[in-house]
Amino acid sequence: MSEHEHHDHHEDEGPHASFSGYMIGFMASVVLTAIPFWLVMGDVFASPGATALVILGFAAVQILVHMIYFLHMNFHSEGGWNMLSLLFTAVLLFITLFGSLWVMYHMNVNMMPGMM
């Protein structure tokens, strides 16, 4: 009977979540959200460029926090295929975003002066 229950438990797919995991993720997210809003709304840095870089850094860290504590990402879920597809998507994401911005920026810069 106990063997049967054990088997049942393994059929219960999906990651096992914990209260402390969710709370750590939530607290970290609150801090990582509040600081960027404070930086922009309080005009903490004189240079908008510096502010933009810092808040992009906070966003990247918060995305990682959500991935780990809310989406339960690791190298072992679904035999590693979750992480492999995520990394593949991240590469496509990078090419799409930076490729577009890079190409379109140079298109703008190289426009004929008469058209500007």
Place this chain on the structure above:
Amino acid sequence: MSQTAALNTGETGKFDFLAKDYHAPNGTLLGFWLYLMSDCLIFAALFATYGVLSQSYAGGPTGGDVFDLPLVALNTAFLLFSSITYGFAMLQMQQKKLAGTMIWLAITGLLGLSFLAVELYEFYHMIHIGAGPQRSAFLSSFFTLVGTHGLHVTFGIIWLCTLLVQLSKHGLIAANRRRLFCLSMFWHFLDVIWIGVFTVVYLMGSMT
């Protein structure tokens, strides 16, 4: 053969599938994850479009003119709280408590509705003052990106209501637990997208 032996020791890397054959007990969760990754690419295209067009004001309002940051902060709080309340629903599900799962799901749905209400008010207000999607390329890409996210939240809420009905009818059966896992991934994924939206669109946009 020696290669196989080397693979079986698991020394080749961190990924499990390098070391052993993987057969998903049920492909739904992996399949749904792959759907989310393709959804992520839709948002990548929309973010890239917004990035390219975000300075094309056509003489119209800039982000600094039309964005109301306290309202965005409120909306961000709604989504963040809805993430943790969905987490609580999943914890209740693990303990096989049907009532608790449904209560936390309902709270998650209400927070999602609050988010949508604030976003619709923001859109209505912007269109009312003449900053609608047809005003400039910047505003077109803004409404497309943020509107697509809002549409996802809308469908998430519809899905959530459907699940509440199914839970009340059939309880925490295996199929419903699987659906709860899928919606959990969808809901947290939307919160991840929102991190990009409030950072790139609202915070960086309001500095212009």
